[in-house]
Amino acid sequence: MQMFKNRYLSAVMVAFMLLLSACSSSGTTSEKKPADKEKAAEPPQEVILATTTSTQDSGLLDELIPVFEEKYNVEVKTIAVGTGQALEMGTKGEADVLLVHAPEAEQAVVDAGDAVNRKRVMYNDFIVVGPTSDPAGIKGVPTKEAFKKLAESKAVFVSRGDDSGTHKKELGIWKSISATPGGDNYVESGQGMGPTLQIASEKQGYTLTDRATYLAQEKNLQDFGIIVEGDPDLQNIYHVMQVNPEKHDKVNANGGEQFVEFMVDSKTQDMIEEFGKEEYGQSLFFKYTE
CATH class of the missing domain: 3.40.190.10 (Periplasmic binding protein-like II)
Incomplete structure (x- = not known):
């Protein structure tokens, strides 16, 4: 009888040890992280756009900016002021890209080396x-x-x-x-x-x-x-240009260049020319392609 009890206790102890082992193994497995866990989305980069009030007041930027932001994962900070003030922001390196409409004044900023990649965008x-x-x-x-x-x-x-x-x-x-x-x-x-x-x-x-x-x-x-x-x-001609990153090293050179290329892209140009037709019965701006 004593022998039976000893064997029974031994069997219970073995079963208990196996149960502990199984629980331990199960816990280890559940804590393993998937090898291919999706990386967290990168935060959007900031692009500072200095532009004239007409692009803001007309509502054009409300159409274009969201498309640009989604395409390049950026957040645009728009500062709508007079063209003279916008150009001054460029000469001080306080913006990444400029959208303005004073050709002679713009050319002076380019000649001074404060802006590069100047391209004609549109006109009204x-x-x-x-x-x-x-x-x-x-x-x-x-x-x-x-x-x-x-x-x-x-x-x-x-x-x-x-x-x-x-x-x-x-x-x-x-x-x-x-x-x-x-x-x-x-x-x-x-x-x-x-x-x-x-x-x-x-x-x-x-x-x-x-x-x-x-x-x-x-x-x-x-x-x-x-x-x-x-x-x-x-005639009222608008140009877009980057603030020169070689002269102003704190600007977002990549974001500025992306905005310039976005504005002259054929799809954006079509959006520009279509803007206003439905509400006003005519285009508010006309696209320009070389």
Whole structure:
């Protein structure tokens, strides 16, 4: 009987040891990590875009930026200011890429070595807008003649006064007719195109604007319309360019180059030309391909 008990206890001990071994083995297996565990997604790189207010106010960037971000896994920080300020950011290395519309000023930045890879992206045109009553009597006349009449009349003219591409264009027109703007009827808003249009509308004055921003804001303007348009001198050309990484070593060179190539890609160009057609019945910008 004693022998039976000893054998029974021995068998129980063996079974218990086997159970512990099995549990230990099972626990080890469950803790093993899969060899091919998927790597965590890389965080998006940041690209700083300095651009003119017209690309923002028109809504164009709202269409293009998400496509670019998804394609290249980037996060774009858009700083919409006047072209002069955008170019200045480039000369200081405070942006990675520029989208602007003041060709002469742009070329100066390139010549100084602060920007590279400059490419023409798109164009639209400038227009003179003002009260539908047209107190200065300039409707339909050529641009220079219209500005001469504005200089002679007491009609209000609202200037952006912010060193933007539009402001530079306006000053160029005044210079071409040997006129110096000023006086009580010359108002400088110091703001972007959207607010400047609002001020012009409220004061029933004239202003120079890009067509895209005007069409986007038209529904908010009272007794206001296009007065002068279609003049070849009023073409409005946009370029994109990288801030030179060899001169400004803190810029995102790869992201800047990707944005330049994205903007001139045929698919993006088609998106640019289609933008605005459904809502406004016409393109707000026209693509440019060499």
